[in-house]
Amino acid sequence: MSQLIETKAYLLASLLRFQQGYFVATSPEVAKLISKIRQQALEERSKVIAIFQTHFPADEQAISNECDYLGTFLAIVGIISAPAVIFPDEVTQRSSDFIRGFEERFGVTLTLEAKQNITYEVDKCWIDVVAFPLRSGFFEYHTEIAYFARTFPEFFEYCQTYVQQQEAALDDQQAQFIFYRCLLTLVANVPLSSVLEPLYVCVDFTLGEAYNTIIERGIKRFSMLNVKVTNEVQPKTRLIITDLVNAYRHTDIPKVIWLSPPRAEDWEHLISELLAFRLVPNGV
Numbered sequence: 001m002s003q004l005i006e007t008k009a010y011l012l013a014s015l016l017r018f019q020q021g022y023f024v025a026t027s028p029e030v031a032k033l034i035s036k037i038r039q040q041a042l043e044e045r046s047k048v049i050a051i052f053q054t055h056f057p058a059d060e061q062a063i064s065n066e067c068d069y070l071g072t073f074l075a076i077v078g079i080i081s082a083p084a085v086i087f088p089d090e091v092t093q094r095s096s097d098f099i100r101g102f103e104e105r106f107g108v109t110l111t112l113e114a115k116q117n118i119t120y121e122v123d124k125c126w127i128d129v130v131a132f133p134l135r136s137g138f139f140e141y142h143t144e145i146a147y148f149a150r151t152f153p154e155f156f157e158y159c160q161t162y163v164q165q166q167e168a169a170l171d172d173q174q175a176q177f178i179f180y181r182c183l184l185t186l187v188a189n190v191p192l193s194s195v196l197e198p199l200y201v202c203v204d205f206t207l208g209e210a211y212n213t214i215i216e217r218g219i220k221r222f223s224m225l226n227v228k229v230t231n232e233v234q235p236k237t238r239l240i241i242t243d244l245v246n247a248y249r250h251t252d253i254p255k256v257i258w259l260s261p262p263r264a265e266d267w268e269h270l271i272s273e274l275l276a277f278r279l280v281p282n283g284v
Contacts, residue, residue, distance in 0.1 A: 003077045010073055014066060018052070023062040024069055034068045034131055037075065037087060069131065076128050087123040095122035098162055098182065105158055106195040114189045121189075125181035129174045136177035148183055151224070154195055155186040193226035199277055200228045200236040205243050205258075215241060215262075222267050225274055238277050241270070 017023070048070065052063045075085045099115055099122075102108075110118070129136045149156045159182045163175050170178070201219065205211045209231070216229040233240065233251060240248050240255045248255055256270055 003079055006077055007074065007079055010070075014070065018056045018058060018066065021058075023058065024065045030130055031065060031068070033088060033090060033127075034065075034072050037068070037072050037085065037127070072127060072131055076124050076132070085120070087127065091123050091126050092119065094126050094166075095119040098122050101162060102158060102186070102190075106154070108194055110190065117189045118185050121185040122182060125178050128181075129170070129178060133174070136174045145180065145183075148187065152183070152187055152192060154192075155183055155190070159183045159186065192224040196226040196278065198226050198228045198236075199274060200230060200234060200238055201274075202231065202233050202237045202240045202253075203229050203242070204231055204240065204247075207243075218262070218267065219270070219274075223271055223274055225278060227274065239273060 048067050049063055052058065052066065053060075056063070071080070074080045095118065099110065099118055103110060145156075159179050162182060163170075163179045166175075166178075203212045203215050203219075205215065212229075212231055219227055219229065230237065233248070233253065237253055240251075240253050242248065242255065242257065243259050245257060245259075254273070256273060258266060262270070
């Protein structure tokens with residue numbers, strides 16, 4: 001719904017501007033960049049040009065520029081889907097750097113699907129900033145990002161570094177816009193567990209294997225961490241979850257004692273415990 005509302009607003013502004021004799025004004029560099037997206041982003045471009053020519057007494061170049069921008073806008077807001085859009089090398093180099101840097105930073109290889117999705121989203125945000133600076137200018141500085149900083153600190157820090165390393169001249173709002181879009185893209189396409197060190201947890205309840213399995217599933221459902229569950233203590237075990245009050249007195253490994261089926265607040269406490277371990281890798 002938001003895409004359609006934004007598109008209608010853009011079209012109304014475009015048509016009103018044309019009606020009053022005002023046309024897209026931009027630098028030659030931006031116009032050249034936008035023109036490279038044209039053929040892939042707007043297959044029905046000739047039909048759109050015909051509509052403009054029928055209703056507005058503008059020269060062919062002005063109409064061509066307007067259609068270039070319209071196609072680019074439709075690609076950015078997602079009206080035109082990813083397979084129909086091919087961005088120029090000047091833009092795709094930035095998304096390639098983003099992906100390569102991420103894989104090197106975390107020692108992972110992203111899936112082909114993740115790479116395609118991330119490439120498309122990062123390309124879009126860079127085009128957005130260059131072609132439609134007012135959009136990033138309206139980006140809300142007070143957008144709440146504390147949740148992402150707390151839950152995805154690895155992604156958060158990587159995106160900060162990526163933006164800081166860009167040679168492009170970005171004002172504060174543009175940098176914040178790109179940072180936030182890149183962060184959301186990682187969160188949406190990369191499982192957090194894939195970049196985290198394993199966190200070994202022993203789950204051992206007197207009700208047996210079936211109950212242990214239920215608790216294990218709950219841990220994985222409530223936590224995005226890379227939790228590895230065992231039913232016995234191992235050298236790498238960081239936490240024990242059990243109803244055996246005295247069975248593990250010989251070990252200094254932290255314990256969570258659940259004498260009854262866990263309540264919502266018990267799960268919340270457990271996730272807090274797991275997050276605390278995450279901040280102290282390997283028990284150091």
